[in-house]
Amino acid sequence: MGDRTLILSIVGGYMLVCLGIGFLAAKQTKSSKDFFVAGKSSGIIVMGFAAFSTIMSGFGFIGGPGLVYKYGTTSLWICLPASFGFAITGVILAKRFKAFADLFDILTLPDAVAIRYNSETCRLMAGLVIIMGVIAYLGTNILAFGAVAATFFGIDFTVATVIGMAVVISYAVFGGIIAGLYTDVFQGAIMIFASVALFFIAISTVGDGNFFDGPRNITEVFTAAGEGDAVGAWGVLGPMACLSYIFLFKLGSCGQPHTTTKLFMPRDMKPVRWSAALGASAYMLCALLWVSVGFAMKYLVLTGAAEPLALGNEDNAAPAFLMNHTPAWLAGMVFAGLFAAIMSTADSFLNIGAGVFVRDIPRAILKRPVKRELLWARIATFLLAIVATLFALWARKHGDLIAVLGIFGWGLFAAAFVPMVGIGFNWKRATWQGATCAAITGIVVNLGLDLASKYPKEAPLYEVPGDVSVGAIALMSSIIVMILVSLATKPKALDPRVEEAIDF
Template sequence: MTNNIWIIIAFGAYLLFMMLIGFICYKKTKTSEDYFLGGRSLGGWVAALSAQASDMSGWLLMGLPGAIYALGTGQIWIAVGLAIGTILNWCIVASKLRRYTIKAGNALTLPEFFENRFEDKYKVLRVASSLFIMIFFLVYTASGFSAGATLFSTVFGIDYKIALLIGVFVILVYTFLGGFLAVCWTDFVQGFMMLISLIVVPGFAIGILGGFDGAGQVYQEIGHHFLNPMFSGGEQLSIVSIISQLAWGLGYFGMPHILIRFMAIKNETEVRKSRKIGIIWVVISLTASCTLGVIGAAFFANQPLENSESVFIQMINTIFSDHLGIPFVGGLLLCGILAAIMSTADSQLLVTASSISEDVYKGVINKNASDKSMLMISRITVLIVSAIAFVIALDPNSSVMGLVSNAWSGFGSTFGPVVLLALFWRRSNVAGAASGMIAGGLTVILWDYIPFGGSTLATMTGVYSLIPGFAICAVVMVVVSLLTKAPSKTMLDTFDEVTANKEITE
């Protein structure tokens, strides 16, 4: 009971600090551009850590270590794919997307960028992309809520639904009040906490096991296949399985909550700084997360866990409460898991809110909406989306890994090729973008959710839906663009100006 009190104090201090940031940013949020992009004022450190923290979510500290703990190092290929995807996204997309969104009508959201980039007078791109954002982010946000509930339920022994309510409430407070600035500054803090937790806990665990020699003896008992990256769950991985895991890296090019950070960076100098920081952070974090899963298997070899995704939580409790007797420190490290969860859920809520209020309400329904009404609509949307995601997350058996996998594939397939071709292919046009986007999104829904003869295509083939979805989106966009009217002169001139690599500030 005493241990729980110290952990509660640590959690309480952390959550109050997050809400305080929300109140501070609330005073600085006056317009819709402030609420959605923070006035394009992000510095290098905040942009980098915010982008990566919002990217990784509870998956980094629960899903990935849990998969490796349960199945072995054959699950590291996802991390390898994500590291490659992160590097490519920062190196080839970040700077050009920022310049293009400013040049293309100072776009505040990804759907608005698509509309302006392709001179879409009929708003097909804005409406279609907004609908896909709402569909896939509901699943993604639910994964964050589910991970938070699992954390509270495991640590404090409270009912899953009550734990879910607590987590949703805190995320709502600072996202509702402070918008993008609050989300980015909380993500900045949370990014540091995630990294510290991932580095500290495995180090202590190795010490308790008697060093690497002691851990090595345990792995001999577990089985040599556990440490072989070509095996998963004792079975040899197929080429299809490895390619499917590596393909996670393709998802980065279509993630709205990551791309929006690129759009909000202050200038080109800060983009270059963010690139270095972001890449270093993600490589260290993914390596530490994989290491955590490996060490966790040795740490709990004699007492297997019922829920593999709780391995990090249980390691912290065992090390800092049972072995070292410093539960307050353990509580702070557990906040690193909460940080991972909150840093993604808040971003997803904000992007969904911006898509509905900026792209649907102002873009289609009320073009003359004032900033005051836009802020109100945005905040109401945050509440509604949270409520729906809460309902989806009510199932305590929801897999964080599974929910994230589906949403990740959806975004990567729907938006990834469209973003890349919009930035790098001069001949792309509105018909191609709309056709590709719809084809990619529907492919994922068909592949993952529609059964044929009792099984989905994902189950029958073992191929991750991001692969066919991304490929079909790209092919359809290219073919339709070539078969339809060429881009206008103004569109081509804008493309050439952005491609010239000149700093664009307004």
């Protein structure tokens, strides 16, 4: 069997398992409660794996190595705080979300927000942020899928994208979040194995067969090539940018709706206590691929052992390393891992996006639920996938790195939801006006600064000092607005059960 056939067989087998899980999950999905929150009956392993494999998306597996290739050590200041973010989310939100899920009929994040603030305006605002973020973030993952599949299999980008989304749609539409959770466990296991194995191969390749010589070789070659900044403590973007990433990716993790929604799903407190620790350690193991492959690929380029990646094509670092420097059986596993990372995130986004259309917008605007919620949820999932795919194909010409788009998506969610959820569920004095203004501030600052710092392309309107992340500035602004507006407005009396949950 040739290398390519072996790799194709492994990836094909992986896709079939995902479809099989979707088929089995479809049998268990009998209500919208099953579709959106898996019947609120998930255990420790499912919760831990689901949380980390949802976060470790195409952003990390494809964009991460690309980011290391371009900016060096700066990228470590993203993946390390992101793993710590699981602990933050686990401590400041998990128990409260479990309490809310037990005391109220909550299926979506905007449901919880509406109950916490006793405000349908807040529900609508949360829903709109989710839709904006889902289309952008899902687009990022679709682009990652297309980039990997098109590069490796030598097929047209559009065809590659459509095939990948067809598989995701197949299990997400019929199996809902139950399929998502089960595939997350399967996908998470593949991702951990692939990352650890590839880490040792990448560093050993750089060390000429000796793993322990790898770091020294990287430092010496990069320094000799005049790229010493890339292996310094802060990387190419410098210290202020790195500190802004610590803030954005540590605290911002509790504003990511695709993971926080999963906190409504545990069957009891055991997963609440353990899932954060499991998620953090699993994420750290997966980050080994993110870091090692980017450095290894750049090292090979600097030593003339590999062709340089064209400017703007740094996202090909991982696929290029896999195709040329990895045994075929492992490349097959890692490619399956790459697809797993992308698809596990994509199905979560489809699920929370469908929830907004079917549950939150009708309740916020029409003041009533829709009939046949499960059927409409499936239709909404399908339509959302189509829209996001079209958006991704349209956005492909934009030219940003996948990870840069991912950071933007993360920043958008963080700026809107950290104040509304992370602070609002920890502070009784928070008001719906504060939460709404904070979300609007987050969106406006994020979009405004992002556009102003990029356009016009010849001479952008604004240069962010010290390459600080736009998302971090938006997050800082929205936190300040949330607290000041809440203090300036009169809080509504809280439902006693809401008080119980916040005091939990």
